Amino acid sequence: MTPAVAGASVQPDGALHAYARARLADGDGALGLAVASYRAALVQDPARVEIARRSYVQGLESGDRALALQSAALLDQVGMLPRDGTLLMIGEALTRKDWAGAETLVGRMVEEGNFAFIAPIVRSWIAIGEGRYAPPVIDSKDRFASLGLRYADEHIAFQALARRDLAAATPAIRRALAVRSSDGAALRLAFAGQLAAQGAKAEALMLLPVGSAGFASARVAIGKGKGLKAAGAAVTPAQGYARLLSRLAVDVGSDKAGGTLALRLARMATFADPAGAEPHILAARLLTLQGYAPGAITEAGKVPARSWYAPIAQAELIDALAAAGDEPAALMLARAQAAELGAEPERQVRLGRLLAEAKDFAGAAAAFRAAQAAYAPDQLPWTLLLFEGSALEQAKQWDEARAVLQRAAAMAPNEPLILNYLGYAQIERRENVEAALELLKKASALKPQDASITDSLGWAQFVTGNVEAAVPVLERAAAGAPTDITINEHLGDALWTAGRRYEARYAWAAASIYAEGDVAARLAAKSKEGLKPEYAAP
Template identity: 65%
Template sequence: MLMLPAVAGASVDPGSALHAYMRGRLADGDGAPGLALNSYRQALGRDPASLSVARRSYFQALISGDRVLALKSAALLESDGLLPRDGTLLQIGDALNRKDWASARGLVDRLVTEANFAFLAPIILSWISMGEGHYAPPAIDPNDRFASLAKRYADEHQALLALGRGDLDMAEPAIHRALALRVGPAADMRLLFAGQLAARGAKTHALALLPEDEADLARARADIDRGRPPAAGGKPLSPAQGFAYLLARLAADISTDNSTGTLGIRLARIASFAAPEESALRVVLADLLTRGGYSAYGVEEARKVVPMGWYGALGQAELVEALAASGRRGEAIALARTLAAAPQAGAGRHVQLGRLLAEDKDFGGAALAFQAAQARYPEEGVPWALLLFEGSALEQGARWSEARTVLERAARIAPDEPTVLNYLGYAQIERRQNMDLALGLLKRASALKPQDPSITDSLGWAQFVTGDLDSAVPMLERAAAGAPADVTINEHLGDALWAVGRRYEARYAWRAASVFAEGHAAERLAAKTKEGMKPEYAAR
């Protein structure tokens, strides 16, 4: 239950804006975004001039998807010059939806002045020109310091703008340039382009964008092949839709950097406000919400993607992640099994299932899933990461002999990959097998990635168990400095310090390890902190 703190010298009227605002702040802190949203909505209604309430309401509305509250809060913040920079994008999307081209242009001018998102301006202005009926291509100044950023998104939108005008000759090379810039399969972009091409009679070119052996693209490919209407009828994108795709792509790109906080989520939500009918945008938003710690909203957004639609498979994959992050692991695993069992299911679906099973400690099932993922590649082309996943599942499932064979194969494929070398080396050190060989693997891994605390710990522990205490202690101290909250690293350091007679420091390291330790590790650490080191208390 949420309890409101007392306010010194006064009671707080339960019907007041302050009471609602305080309830919203507490709900924020308790991870109850739905309650927080309702509280801020009430607070703003009771005190519409409060800038503190407006600011909180603005951010909560973007996280939760309350468009009306977001726009209302943005207007209040703007009146006092406190509108966050992404607020201008929110207002541009609203103007585009209303086809108020003059207001949209004025807001883009402000976007340029504010600078943060100025590199988007040429593309947005081009979409506005389409709405006005006199198309002008994106005018990117090559001398602008952010020109390279604008160019990253220009090809996709040149293609979409050309498709909207029916200019396939200009669209096709731009499509291929846009796809070449993306990392990975870019299934959502392929579906978007394929739908637009198919609607304009370019069936062959549309099908060429959709590989036959990809389950995520199968429904779209079947529809196009049978002459069925493409997703959303394949109508030319409106300026609001074009703007939305631009923001969603930017949101996905910047969210690979954790330092951006909720910015990616806010941009993706603004995109969904601008084009609420676009399933592709819901897929992006669901992913970012889940990864940002808002998995309940991730579930909500993923469920808005029609399972039998063109983007259904992508939406279902995001639903798996959101369900798992929400603690609904049984539902997540069941759905992941269904997706992995689909004809032509890609390696990613099997990896998703394998990862969930491994987290559920079904290591046998996880190993089978990772093997199924490998079957999607020719034998000589299996990625080392899939072998590492399988080897890890087998090792954790107490099938070390099989695991070692798989891990050694991974090391042959990727002899300079420190993650593989570390896993294979440390697993053998744990079992006191092939000690010299294992130590050599760990030295090589550390040389390749000297700043990785986990690898540094592995090498330090290997030096400890092989009797090289002079090397082990400083190596483990360096590992602990790099990961001060890591249970295993601090326990290893404590054991090594005890062995060299630094008993007080050893107990300090064990206490640090015990802060986050659980189960047998917690019991072992408590015992040796109290009694000192005994053979039965040694770390692995």
């Protein structure tokens, strides 16, 4: 119990009762109940810092702008506002067009240090709001200059487009898209809409790949000159700030440890630009990753079906539906997306993964094969071959799987994932065991800290009769993944064969904790009777 609530009595309708209910709902991932309870607790006891702190977090994660702002104000009064709270308050000032207030908050952000590198960009938007133009200037001597430069070009481009200065906008657009090559689809649509609205239709269409389903509706609209006024509306300072927070959230969220902060930043972006598609798409993605699938479904649904951004939102909706356990709905939408003319490879991959999770491995292999059709032979990603080979192997089409996996290994001879899969699959079948052992030795040398690859090597050594070499390798694998069922069973089999019977039973017991079905029955038999040929791990 936290010091803030220790020793206090809990009244049925009091603040602490609401707070306790909120914490329980929070722990269960029930965002709706949690935020309602935090709101009630804050109303009843606004001076309690612990309630305000949790309400602030919950207000951001749930997208409750009023609760987040109220909690932030209370925390700010007692000097306990988190550093990202300054970002929230800047967005609110920009939304209210309080340019002086926003400038003061930017100064505070610089003093705090954490997000100081975005200050030149935010100040450039404040200048736009004040009716003047002051492009973001990044001091090259600043130690965080490279971070600021990563984000500047997008804003330089939009500000140039607002001034109808296509000459200045064009190179900035090119640089901005180069930086965001892996997640730039929405940015391409935004730039294309701006260009088309200013009569630069050819330049707009050049940003949208021909034959790509995700850009089809935008290309048609641009060609017909429909809906360009809305798509080409000048970006406001608040919207520009939302874009900045969104990009920052993408980069922070690329690290698993940064997921919580990334979600907060994305939510702040939705507050600053509530009608914008991109912040809601990003929020949906991050909510799914953070385990809040119902909230992700809601966010993805905020993008209108006729929007240029709808295909991107639908992709996030598919992931959210699957994470929420609604596999039939996720599969139905994934099939529809994959069936569209010009469906991108990622649509086929998403469908393939869903089919694999549904145990339709033959269907998954077909989807992964369809994804490959979009690439020239010399540009085919080896990952698609690995996906197909894995699906075929699980579909019990081993001859076909082996051929695909061998193609992948020939294409990427130093990729440990391929070497491990091909080597271990052959060891499981006691096929080409010496050659498979060499593949696994190479995979382990390339990625020595990978417990799964270490296990494959140790098991291959055991299968080929080198028990003395296998045991320490398998012990190392078990140390790296102490709860892994397969690794602990392999270790137990090797220890038993080496005469270390007590330790073998200990390893089998560790494997049994999470084992189910036939594996659990096999482990139970080994623990009782010892290792017999019919009980050996496959």
